[in-house]
Structure formats: C-alpha cells, structure tokens
Amino acid sequence: MSQATIDADSRPNPLGVGADHPDYLRADSGLRSWLLTKDHKRIALMFYVGVILFLGLGGVFALVLRTELLTPEQTFIDANTYNQMFTLHGITMVWLFMIPAVPTVFGNFVLPIMLGAKDLAFPRINLASFYIYVLSAIILLGAMLAGGADTGWTFYVPYSTTSPTAVTWMGIGIFVNGISSIMTSVNFIVTTHTMRAKGLSWHRMPLFVWATYATSIIILFATPVLGMSLVLLALDHAFGLSLFNPRYGGDPVLFQHLFWFYSHPAVYIMILPSFGVISEVVCSFSHNQPASYRAIAYSSLGIAFIGFFTWGHHMFVAGLSEFDAGVFGALSMFVAIFSAIKVFTWVATLRGGSISFATPMLYFLWFLFLFVFGGMTGVAVATQSLDVHWHDTYFVVAHFHFIMVGGTLTSFLAAAHYWFPKMFGRLYDERVGLLTSVAVFIGFVFTFLPQFLLGNGGMPRRYFTYPERYQWLNVLSTGGAWLLGAGLLLALGNLLLALKWGKRAGPNPWGSRSFEWITASPPSKHNFEETPDIERSAYDYTLSEEVARERAKAR
Amino acid sequence: MSAQRLVEQFESLEKQDHAARLAMWMFLGSETLLFGALFAAYAYYRGMYPDEFVQALHHNSVALGTTNTVVLITSSFTVALGVHFIRENKARLTAGLFVVSTLFGAVFLVVKGIEYSHHIHENALPSGMYTFIDKPPAGVVLGYTLYWFMTALHGLHVIAGMIMLAVVALLCWKGRYGAHRNVAVENVGLYWHLVDVVWIFLWPLFYLTD
Ligand code: HEM
Ligand SMILES: [Cu+2]
Numbered sequence: 219m220s221q222a223t224i225d226a227d228s229r230p231n232p233l234g235v236g237a238d239h240p241d242y243l244r245a246d247s248g249l250r251s252w253l254l255t256k257d258h259k260r261i262a263l264m265f266y267v268g269v270i271l272f273l274g275l276g277g278v279f280a281l282v283l284r285t286e287l288l289t290p291e292q293t294f295i296d297a298n299t300y301n302q303m304f305t306l307h308g309i310t311m312v313w314l315f316m317i318p319a320v321p322t323v324f325g326n327f328v329l330p331i332m333l334g335a336k337d338l339a340f341p342r343i344n345l346a347s348f349y350i351y352v353l354s355a356i357i358l359l360g361a362m363l364a365g366g367a368d369t370g371w372t373f374y375v376p377y378s379t380t381s382p383t384a385v386t387w388m389g390i391g392i393f394v395n396g397i398s399s400i401m402t403s404v405n406f407i408v409t410t411h412t413m414r415a416k417g418l419s420w421h422r423m424p425l426f427v428w429a430t431y432a433t434s435i436i437i438l439f440a441t442p443v444l445g446m447s448l449v450l451l452a453l454d455h456a457f458g459l460s461l462f463n464p465r466y467g468g469d470p471v472l473f474q475h476l477f478w479f480y481s482h483p484a485v486y487i488m489i490l491p492s493f494g495v496i497s498e499v500v501c502s503f504s505h506n507q508p509a510s511y512r513a514i515a516y517s518s519l520g521i522a523f524i525g526f527f528t529w530g531h532h533m534f535v536a537g538l539s540e541f542d543a544g545v546f547g548a549l550s551m552f553v554a555i556f557s558a559i560k561v562f563t564w565v566a567t568l569r570g571g572s573i574s575f576a577t578p579m580l581y582f583l584w585f586l587f588l589f590v591f592g593g594m595t596g597v598a599v600a601t602q603s604l605d606v607h608w609h610d611t612y613f614v615v616a617h618f619h620f621i622m623v624g625g626t627l628t629s630f631l632a633a634a635h636y637w638f639p640k641m642f643g644r645l646y647d648e649r650v651g652l653l654t655s656v657a658v659f660i661g662f663v664f665t666f667l668p669q670f671l672l673g674n675g676g677m678p679r680r681y682f683t684y685p686e687r688y689q690w691l692n693v694l695s696t697g698g699a700w701l702l703g704a705g706l707l708l709a710l711g712n713l714l715l716a717l718k719w720g721k722r723a724g725p726n727p728w729g730s731r732s733f734e735w736i737t738a739s740p741p742s743k744h745n746f747e748e749t750p751d752i753e754r755s756a757y758d759y760t761l762s763e764e765v766a767r768e769r770a771k772a773r
Numbered sequence: 774m775s776a777q778r779l780v781e782q783f784e785s786l787e788k789q790d791h792a793a794r795l796a797m798w799m800f801l802g803s804e805t806l807l808f809g810a811l812f813a814a815y816a817y818y819r820g821m822y823p824d825e826f827v828q829a830l831h832h833n834s835v836a837l838g839t840t841n842t843v844v845l846i847t848s849s850f851t852v853a854l855g856v857h858f859i860r861e862n863k864a865r866l867t868a869g870l871f872v873v874s875t876l877f878g879a880v881f882l883v884v885k886g887i888e889y890s891h892h893i894h895e896n897a898l899p900s901g902m903y904t905f906i907d908k909p910p911a912g913v914v915l916g917y918t919l920y921w922f923m924t925a926l927h928g929l930h931v932i933a934g935m936i937m938l939a940v941v942a943l944l945c946w947k948g949r950y951g952a953h954r955n956v957a958v959e960n961v962g963l964y965w966h967l968v969d970v971v972w973i974f975l976w977p978l979f980y981l982t983d
Contacts, residue, residue, distance in 0.1 A: 337782035339792040404799045412792040413783070442803045446810035450922075458901030461814065461918055466900050467825075467911025472817050476810055749784055 234725025234738030235746055235772045241643065245743040256341035257743060261348050262326035263641075268351065269323055270710070272314035277703055279307035284665075284699040287692045290684055300682035301368035302383065308371030309388065313395045314355055316626045317484065320491035322351070322402060324633045325430045327641060329406060331734040331741060332424045334415025334750040334772065339408045347401040354395035361387035370680060372481070375462040375473045379454045389452030396441040399487075403434035415733075415772075417752040424732045424756040425501075425514050429494025432518035436483045436490070436525060444480030447473060471536050478529035486525045486553075488622055489589075490518055492629030493560055496585055499632050500564045502730040503579040504571025507757035509563045517556040524552045531600045535609050543602045550600035557593055561586065576728070577651035581632035584659045585625060592621030595670070610680075613673025619666045631658065631709060638713060639727045643740040644720030650712045657705030664698025731766050732756045747773040778954060790956045797960040801967050804930075808971055811923050815978060818915050825912025829920070830979060832897040834888065838980035841884050842972065848877030849969040852938070856962040862952035864945045871942035874965065878935040885928055892917075920979055927971055934968045937961045 239245075242259045252260060282303055286293045295303070330338050338344050361367070361384040369378040369385060378385050410431050414423070451473070453459040460466040462473040497514055501507065508514055530538055530546030538546070564586070573579070595617040599605045608614060639645055668691040673679075677688050684692065726735040733756055737745055750772030758766060783789040819826050855870035892898065896907060899918040908914065941961045944950060950958050 335782065339782065340796065341782065400803055404796050404803075407799055408792045408796045411795055412788050438799060438803050439806055442807040443810040446807050450814075453922075454901075459918060459922075460900040461915070461922075463900075467822065467915050469817070469821065472814060475817075476813070479810075744781070 236742030237738035239742035241740040242743050258338050265322040269319045276310035284696040288696050290686050302366040305367045316488040328734045331745050335413040336744040338405045347398045350398040354391050357391035375470045386452045386455045389448040393445045396445045399437050403437040406434040415749045415752050422755040425497035426494035428515040432522040433490040436522045440480040440483040447476040478532045482529040483525040489625045492625045495629040495633040499578045502728050504568050504573045505759050506571030509566030513563045517559045520556040534602045534605045554597050578632040578636040580655045581628045585628040588624030611673035612669040612677050615679050616666045616669035639723030640739050645723045646716035654709040661702030661705050668694045793956045822912030826916045829913045829916025842976045844881050845969045848874040852962045852965045859955045859958045868942045868945035871938045875935045875938045930968050934965045
C-alpha cells in the first residue's frame with residue numbers, strides 16, 4: 219500500500235510474504251499447468267468457475283419456475299416440465315452450488331494460508347476431488363438431458379422408485395458428488411490438525427478455519443448415510459430392490475429417516491462455512507477482536523453435534539409419535555440457541571470497533587437479517603402444532619430459502635468481495651459493489667417474503683397453478699426473482715471487470731489481522747517459503763499493522 | 774532416502790506420517806457410516822418383522838459363515854504380523870504375509886460364492902428377482918434383500934482390500950517400504966482390519982440370531 223513506499227525498509231516485506239516470487243497465477247503457464255495443478259489456490263479457482271456456472275444454471279431454472287407462476291393458470295410450460303424444473307433447480311442448487319461453494323472455493327484458497335501452510339495435506343486428493351465434482355456434475359447434467367427427475371430434491375419414496383424419469387442417474391450423480399465432498403473434508407480436517415504453523419494454537423486460529431473444520435466433520439459423518447440411501451434408491455429404481463416399498467413390506471418412512479439424517483445436517487453443511495466467512499468479515503471491518511472467540515468457535519461444534527439429532531422435525535406429519543415429535547422439536551431449539559449465540563457475538567463485536575463500511579460488510583447486514591428472520595421461522599416450524607399447518611406450503615419454501623439461500627448467497631458474495639484482492643491482487647469498484655449488494659437484497663426479500671404470506675394463506679408448494687387470490691403475491695415474488703437475478707449478474711460483472719481494470723491491491727487492503735493477509739496479493743505459488751512463526755491470535759487489533767506482522771513472522 | 778520422500782508441503786516427516794494416518798482414520802470413520810445406514814435399516818426391519826427375519830436367515834449355513842469368520846480373523850492376524858515386521862525392517866517377510874492375507878481374502882470370496890449359489894438354488898433372493906408366483910412373504914424378502922446387499926457391499930470391500938494388500942506386498946518386495954517408511958503398510962493394514970470388523974458385525978446378524 220501507499221505507506222510501503224515511504225519507509226519500506228522499516229517494515230518486514232511491505233508487499234507481503236513471497237512478493238519477490240512470481241504469483242500463483244503466473245508461476246506456471248499453459249492449460250496443462252492448470253488442469254493438472256496441485257496448487258490449492260488454482261484448484262480453488264477451478265471450483266470457482268464450476269460453482270458460478272451452476273449457480274447460473276440453477277438460477278435460470280428458478281426464473282423459469284417463477285415466470286410460470288406469474289399467472290394462476292398455465293403460463294408457458296406444462297405440469298411435467300414444471301415438476302422436472304423444480305427438481306433440477308433444487309438438485310443443482312443444493313449439491314452443485316450451496317454445499318460445495320464456500321468450502322471448495324474459499325476454504326480451498328484461504329484455509330492453508332490461514333494456517334501458515336504451503337498447501338493442503340494432500341494436494342493430489344484435492345485435485346481428484348475437483349474432477350470427481352466435475353464428474354458428478356456431468357452425470358447429473360446428463361440425467362437432466364435424459365429427462366431429469368420429477369421427484370423434488372428430497373426423492374421421497376415410493377413415488378421416486380416408480381417415476382419414469384432418470385432417478386437412477388440422479389442418485390448416482392449425488393453419490394459421486396458426496397465422494398468429492400468427503401475427500402475435501404478429509405483434506406481440511408487433516409490439514410488443520412497437522413499443518414498449523416509454529417505457535418498457531420487452536421485458539422489462535424482464524425474463525426473461518428473453525429467453521430470449515432466443523433463443516434468437514436458433519437460432511438464426514440452425514441454424507442455416507444445419504445450416499446447409501448441414494449444407492450439403495452437407485453438400485454430400487456433400476457432393479458426393483460424395493461427396500462422402501464410398502465407393497466413389498468418396506469417402509470417409506472425409513473427412507474425419510476435416512477434422508478433427513480443427512481439432509482438436516484446438510485443444511486448446516488451449507489450454513490456453517492458462511493458463519494466462518496461472516497466472522498472474518500465482521501472482525502476485519504470493525505477492526506476489532508470477536509466479542510467472544512470461544513463462543514463463536516465452539517458454537518460451530520455445538521451446531522455440528524446437535525444437527526445430527528434434529529432430523530425428525532421434517533417428519534411431523536409422516537406419522538411420528540407425539541413423544542418423538544416433542545423430542546425432535548425440543549432438540550431443534552438447541553440449534554436455534556447456538557445460532558443465537560453467534561448472532562449476539564457478531565453484533566457485540568461491532569461495539570467498540572472502528573467500523574469501515576465496505577461491500578462485504580453490507581452483505582453481513584443482509585446476512586444477519588435473513589438469518590435471524592429465517593431462523594425464527596425455523597423455530598416456528600419446529601413446533602409441531604404450527605408445522606401441521608405450514609408443512610408442504612410455501613411457508614416452508616420461504617423459511618429454507620431465507621436461511622439457506624439467504625445465508626449461503628450473501629456470505630458467498632461477502633467472501634467473493636472480501637477475498638477478491640487476496641485472490642487476484644486487485645480491488646473491485648466499491649460503489650458498484652454497494653449498489654449491486656442492495657439490489658441483491660431487495661430482490662431477495664421481494665422474492666421470498668411474499669412466500670411466507672402465500673404459505674400461511676395455504677398455497678401448497680410444488681404446484682404449477684393456483685387459485686386466483688394468490689396472484690398478486692406471486693407477481694411480487696416473480697418480480698423479486700428477476701431483480702435478484704439482475705443483481706447477481708451485475709455483481710459478477712463488477713468482479714470480472716476488476717480482474718483486469720481494478721486498482722492494484724496491497725497485501726492487506728482492509729487492514730485485517732487475519733493471517734492470510736501476511737502473504738502477497740496474489741500469493742506466490744507456495745504461499746510461504748517456510749512455515750511462519752506466529753506469536754499472536756488472528757484478531758489482535760490492539761497491535762499496529764507493523765507489530766502484528768512482526769509477531770507473525772513469515773518468509 | 775528418507776529426506777527424499779518428504780513432500781514439499783510438509784516440513785517434517787513426523788507431520789507427514791501423522792497426516793497420512795489421520796486421513797486413514799477419517800476415511801474409515803466415513804466407511805463405517807456407510808455401513809451404518811444399512812445396520813440401521815436392518816435394525817428397523819428386524820424390529821418390524823422378527824419372525825420373518827428368522828425364517829429368512831434360516832437359509833444361511835452357520836458352518837460356512839463361521840468358516841469365513843475364521844478365515845478373515847486369520848487374515849487379519851497375518852496382516853498385523855506383516856505390519857509388525859515392516860517396523861523391524863523385514864520387508865520381504867511383510868510381503869509374504871500380505872500375499873498370504875490376500876489369499877485368505879480369496880478363500881473368503883470363494884466360500885461366499887458357494888453360499889450365494891446355495892441361496893440362488895433355494896430361491897432366497899433379493900427383491901426384484903421374483904416372479905409374482907414364487908414370491909415369499911414380504912418380511913422374508915426384506916431379510917434376503919438386506920442380506921444380499923450388505924454382504925455384497927462387504928464383498929466389494931474385500932476385493933478392494935485384496936487389491937491394496939497385493940500392491941503393497943509387491944512394493945514391499947521391491948524394497949519401497951521399510952522400518953522408517955511404513956505408513957502406507959500400516960494404513961492398508963488398518964483398512965483390512967475394518968473389512969474384518971464389519972464382517973464380525975455381519976456374522977451374528979446373519980448367521981447366529983435365528
Ligand atoms: C441453519 C440454518 C437452516 C437451514 C439452512 C434450514 C433449511 C431448511 C430446509 C432446506 C428445509 C426444507 C426441506 C424441504 O425441502 O422439505 C427446512 C425445513 C424445516 N426447518 Fe429449517 N433450516 C435451518 C434452520 C432451522 C432451525 C434453527 C429450525 C428449528 C429450530 C428449523 C426447522 C425446520 C423445520 C421444522 C422444517 C420442516 C418444515 C416442514 O417441512 O414442514 N430450521 N429447513
Ligand atoms: Cu431440518
């Protein structure tokens with residue numbers, strides 16, 4: 219940055235560690251050096267491209283759905299197409315965007331740097347994980363071309379076993395996708411355990427690392443169960459295995475148990491990395507240490523743990539006993555408690571901080587609103603008596619979009635802006651950033667707020683026509699969806715333009731104390747020459763930037 | 774030689790080895806849960822159809838199942854010995870023991886094959902294989918389906934384990950591994966123990982509880 223030129227000598231490497239080496243983007247050239255790279259940063263960028271493509275694809279499906287719902291009767295697609303479209307939308311968004319997005323892109327990029335490591339523990343497995351992700355996408359897209367599926371992303375039996383659509387391939391595609399996330403998780407967990415820099419104790423680690431770590435644990439334990447259930451489903455669809463078919467003595471409710479045993483934790487797989495991003499953003503832009511580091515770190519583990527005991531709240535109307543329903547409802551509330559701990563801690567962090575208001579910070583505000591609102595509706599639907607009214611209505615759709623989509627999307631965008639200078643060495647246009655962020659938020663709220671009202675008024679989910687009286691709310695929602703789409707495109711455009719024309723960023727444009735800002739922007743191929751020596755926590759804002767650097771010595 | 778095998782992202786061999794071991798344990802954990810879903814299904818349906826399950830398991834021969842248990846436990850023992858000897862730098866001995874273990878794996882598969890062919894004769898088949906007329910009662914079929922699926926999945930793990938054992942045996946023979954370079958040997962050993970342990974749970978469920 220500018221002071222660098224003033225007294226460059228008095229500061230340890232003012233351009234960041236490794237600035238005298240070519241950066242990772244230039245270190246090797248040629249297509250081959252990208253496709254066969256073992257550098258976690260390049261792999262992160264490859265995931266970035268994939269994840270954004272699928273966000274776009276899922277977004278197109280969403281717009282088709284919303285446009286169909288503009289009028290009460292058929293607008294432009296038939297019922298079958300509609301069924302396939304919402305299934306494709308759900309599958310693409312859940313498994314190709316929301317679950318992998320933050321960990322594979324930002325986790326991959328910053329986690330090793332935050333730990334002071336030269337790479338992840340198993341770079342080859344990391345690369346393999348990317349190609350397996352691509353393979354899963356190919357299988358899923360292939361299945362889409364072969365007719366897709368019309369079961370919804372939940373694949374409930376017995377319908378899914380008899381549906382004439384490509385359910386078998388969908389199941390296999392998701393299974394393969396799970397292998398990729400398990401590989402990434404093993405890599406993250408092992409890296410966090412074995413590759414921390416000297417002096418980087420667990421309680422000095424950046425909170426993003428904690429979040430990714432907790433997520434990886436959930437993935438490791440939940441994904442195999444889903445994989446198994448979907449393999450059984452695929453075999454059933456292909457060969458009539460009938461394990462869940464009541465006609466052959468099976469119990470469809472068992473499938474729901476197995477499915478939600480994964481898929482409830484899966485919602486935390488999507489949201490926990492976002493918590494990590496938000497924690498980094500809040501601390502960096504309020505230049506303050508977190509109000510309680512331990513509360514944020516351990517509540518992630520708490521959520522990871524409790525998340526495994528709440529799945530039954532999806533099955534209140536599937537014939538759970540009153541007692542079971544009560545237990546699952548009560549356990550679900552614990553998640554709300556842990557989440558509330560986080561929210562309070564973030565807000566308390568702002569107090570006494572010196573806040574700089576940049577785009578990622580604006581996304582934090584949106585995140586906070588959507589998460590609190592969505593979370594409170596979660597508490598409401600986890601109450602059995604209320605859920606019987608709302609189940610399978612648009613209320614549930616609104617709830618999970620608020621929290622899950624709102625959470626991942628806003629934090630993904632926060633991360634995209636926050637780490638942009640680190641990843642590419644340039645700054646995006648701040649005013650455009652703020653503007654697109656507002657557009658995204660307004661679009662989002664207009665899309666999903668009306669859906670709470672629709673659901674409460676009784677409009678069921680997954681129908682492509684509806685009674686006249688629901689129309690005005692549907693029109694609002696569709697309008698919001700288009701605005702949201704436009705906002706996202708503009709945000710993407712802003713970042714793409716900045717790749718080439720953005721101002722050069724120094725190693726630490728936000729004045730953050732987190733460790734990834736010690737390296738040059740963009741970092742050199744191996745991040746550090748040797749593991750750094752760390753003598754402070756990741757949020758020590760009592761120190762000046764010079765001293766903070768000095769206490770995290772790195773070459 | 775040992776300096777050479779340090780890959781560039783690690784700063785010391787201890788950390789590198791620690792990482793490899795930890796990764797294997799994580800992997801084994803997730804494998805366990807893969808079977809966990811099936812054990813859950815088994816428990817659920819057995820609770821629903823206690824008598825039908827007994828009727829289904831009646832087709833299984835305790836003698837063959839127990840033979841296979843003995844075979845696998847023995848192979849686990851030879852694997853453990855192999856791991857022990859690599860630490861003493863007796864790589865060739867390890868190679869030999871691993872080859873023996875691989876052969877035990879093959880014996881296991883042969884016995885399993887004999888069992889499967891009996892079942893086919895006796896019409897004890899997974900769902901989806903029946904014509905309408907010869908279909909046994911629903912709970913019984915569920916029992917067969919779970920039996921076939923769980924043992925077949927275990928069988929796939931046996932095959933995977935055999936391949937790994939054989940590869941590591943070959944590399945041991947060629948002198949790739951030794952006292953100071955044995956994490957891969959240990960990890961394959963761990964994997965084989967998992968295969969063994971899963972069977973030790975399958976054995977009572979499918980052979981001993983009628
Ligand atoms: C951490 C963020 C959360 C995410 C990402 C999330 C996501 C979801 C999703 C995706 C669904 C819909 C599943 C479907 O397609 O049927 C859902 C439903 C539900 N959520 Fe959440 N949720 C979150 C937090 C919570 C909390 C804290 C609670 C309870 C305290 C809760 C309770 C419920 C209940 C009871 C349902 C089922 C409603 C029904 O189907 O009738 N959620 N959630
Ligand atoms: Cu849930």
